[in-house]
Amino acid sequence: MSLTSELTDISAQFEDAQRARLAAIVELRSKVKSTLANGRTGRAGVMSRHREETKxxxxxxxxxAAFVRGSAQDLIERLAHERGVTRDVISTRLQLSVDxxxxxxxxxxxxxxxxxxxxAQREAGARRAYLxxxxxxxxxxxxxxxSFMIALHNDRAAARRVWQQHCRVQRQARQPGSSAKAAFESPIATETGRYPYAQSEVVVTDSVGSFAN
Incomplete structure (x- = not known):
């Protein structure tokens, strides 16, 4: 089916619905008019019956209401009594709960x-163990x-002796015809074995100063 034919069918259905709606409106208006006419005639009787029924x-x-008022009074008195009893029960339960x-x-x-x-005891024990x-x-x-200071003192003493020996060797080497030149040119083994030197300028110092003093 094409789109044009579908639109035509839809338009026809819409027109049918419009006609049906108008017919229903006309019928409803006629029913309302007849109902209103009948209602005016029976309104007086209806109002009279309504007044009697209302009275x-x-x-x-x-x-x-009078019965309810009496019942309410009884209920109020009973509630007052039950409230006193309930207050005692609640007070007792509250006291037990508080205790x-x-x-x-x-x-x-x-x-x-x-x-x-x-x-605190555990912390004190841990603190004692830590201390x-x-x-x-x-x-x-x-x-x-x-031990380090003793070793350092010994090393400084050994270095001082090596330095003094080095100075003596240099003085002897400077003298003409001295036989100490060979000893000066060869390494000298120290007491600790950590201060060898060859023919060069050797200066051994520490944080205080030279060991030559």
Whole structure:
């Protein structure tokens, strides 16, 4: 089916719907007019019956209201009594809950105090162990430092002797016809074995100054 034929069918359906809607509107208007006409004639009777029914209903309502008022008074008195009883029950339950809560809080506080005490003891033990370890390490460092200072003192003494020997060799080498030139040209083994030198300018110093003093 082509688009034109579909549009034609849709237009025809739309026109049919429009005609049906207009016919329904006309029919509805006629029904409304007839209903209004019939309603005007029966309105007086309906209003009279409505007034009678309303009066009877109001009397029934007033009677029911009086009954309800009496029932409400009884209910208020019963509620006041039950409220007093409920207040006592609630007060007792609240007191029990408060006592239970206080006991629970006291138990938790005691447990927390024990935990704090245990933690403090554990921390004190760890601190003692840490301090003892520091003392042990400090003692080892001091012992190593003392050994290092002794070794340094020995090395400085050995270096001083080597320097003095070097100076003597130089003085002897400068003298004419001296036989110390060969000794000056060959390396000299020191006491520690760490200060060899050849024929060159050798100056051994430390942070204080020369060992030549």
């Amino acid at each position: 009877a209903r109001l009397q029934e309502i007033f009677g029911a 239970k809560l206080q006991n629970s809080v006291q138990t938790q506080l005691e447990g927390a105090a024990r935990q704090r005490k245990t933690a 003892e370890d520091i003392d042990r390490r400090a003692g080892a460092v001091l012992a190593n430092a003392e």
